[in-house]
Structure formats: structure tokens, C-alpha cells
Amino acid sequence: MSDLVFIAFDTEKQAEEVRDKVLGMQKEYLIEIEDAVIATRDDQGRVKLNQLMHPAASGAISGAFWGMLIGWLFLMPVAGAAVGAAGGALGGSLVDVGINDDDMRKQANEALKPGTAGLFLLIRKMTTDKVLDDLKGVGGTVxxxxxxxxxxEALKAALAAQVPLPPAAPAAPVEAPTG
Incomplete structure (x- = not known):
């Protein structure tokens, strides 16, 4: 079973940085993400979703491939590719994978102020302690x-935690001028 997390940020840049960090952790096999979507609310109150996966685009690509392949059989590969791409795009746009777009828009509209952003994560599984350590101090509001x-509560504490600064190098002794 997957878990849904929605975190609000002051800027879209912050949300992008955290999404990139989470995707980096996925490459290290610390977390498995099904979907990671950034929602932004503009000054007019409209919510825009920045999704990682675009089913219509991938459907068009696979449809074009299969259409061209079948088109070769009838000696019309270009027409087959065009029909396949159109069919694949239509099929891909009808399939909503990951988090429901309407639910994200509704939640973002309720929770985000104009000019802010939020990050929706659909998490299949994660190594909780290591993921929370990596997210320590990134900010955001759950x-x-x-x-x-x-x-x-552990996620809230990790996001709000202050990351200690590295210790400063000892200052070199200052010699008094002789004169």
C-alpha cells in the first residue's frame, strides 16, 4: 500500500529542490516513488500541476512506433505512425496514473496561498530513518x-530541524605590528 504526502513550500524552487532530493534518494534505493507532482498556485489563484510522467506523450510515442510497424505491413509506415501516435496520445490522456489530478488541484487550492507551491509524493516504500535524515532542515509545512x-510527527520534525553549520576553521593568530 502506498502513502500520500503533501508538503507546502514558500516557493516553487524549494519544492523542486526537495523533489530532486527525493528522486536522488530513489536512485540510492532509499525510497520508492510512484508519483511526485509539484502544484503551484499563481497570483490569480489558478493551480498548475508540474508532473513527472505525461501519459499522453508516452502513449503517443509507443503508438507511433506500433503504428509505423503495422504500417510497414500495408506499405504505409508514415500514415500508420500518424494514426498510431494519435491513438496512443488519446489513450494515454484517458489514463491517469499516480495521484488523481482533481484531488491534487482541490487540495492545493485549499492549502496553498497565491505564489506558493506544494509537493505531492506517492510513496510505495521507504527506509524511513535514512530518508528523514536526508530531508532534515529542508523546510516546508506538512x-x-x-x-x-x-x-x-517525525516527518514534521525532520523538515523543521535546524541543520548544524560545519565548524569554522580556527582563526590564524594575528601578530601585532612592531614599530
Whole structure:
């Protein structure tokens, strides 16, 4: 079973940085993400979704390939590719994978102020302690999760934690001028 997390940020840049960090953790096999969407709310109050996966585009590509392949059989590869791309794009646009777009728009509209952004994560599984360590101090406000209370509180604490600065190098002794 997957968990849904929605975190609000002051800027879209912050949300992008955290999404990139989470995707980096996925490459290290610390977390498995099904979907990661950034929602932004503009000054007019409209919500825009910045999704990682675009089913219509991938459907068009696979449809073009299969259409061209079948078109070769009838000696019309270009027409087959065009028909296949159109069919694939239509099929891809009808399939909504990951988090429901309407739900994200509704939640973002309720929770985000104009000019801010939020990050929706659909998490299949994660190594909680390591992921929270990596997210320590990135900021953001947890709006909603499907985690249990303990895990949700740990996420809130990690996001809000102050990351200690590295110790400064000792200052070189200053010699008094002689004169």
C-alpha cells in the first residue's frame, strides 16, 4: 500500500529542490516513488500541476512506433505512425496514473496561498530513518499525509530541524605590528 504526502513550500524552487532530493534518494534505493507532482498556485489563484510522467506523450510515442510497424505491413509506415501516435496520445490522456489530478488541484487550492507551491509524493516504500535524515532542515509545512501519527510527527520534525553549520576553521593568530 502506498502513502500520500503533501508538503507546502514558500516557493516553487524549494519544492523542486526537495523533489530532486527525493528522486536522488530513489536512485540510492532509499525510497520508492510512484508519483511526485509539484502544484503551484499563481497570483490569480489558478493551480498548475508540474508532473513527472505525461501519459499522453508516452502513449503517443509507443503508438507511433506500433503504428509505423503495422504500417510497414500495408506499405504505409508514415500514415500508420500518424494514426498510431494519435491513438496512443488519446489513450494515454484517458489514463491517469499516480495521484488523481482533481484531488491534487482541490487540495492545493485549499492549502496553498497565491505564489506558493506544494509537493505531492506517492510513496510505495521507504527506509524511513535514512530518508528523514536526508530531508532534515529542508523546510516546508506538512499539509497532509497518510502516515501513522508517529511517522507524520517525525516527518514534521525532520523538515523543521535546524541543520548544524560545519565548524569554522580556527582563526590564524594575528601578530601585532612592531614599530
Amino acid at each position: 499539509i497532509r499525509t497518510s502516515f501513522d501519527h508517529a511517522k507524520e
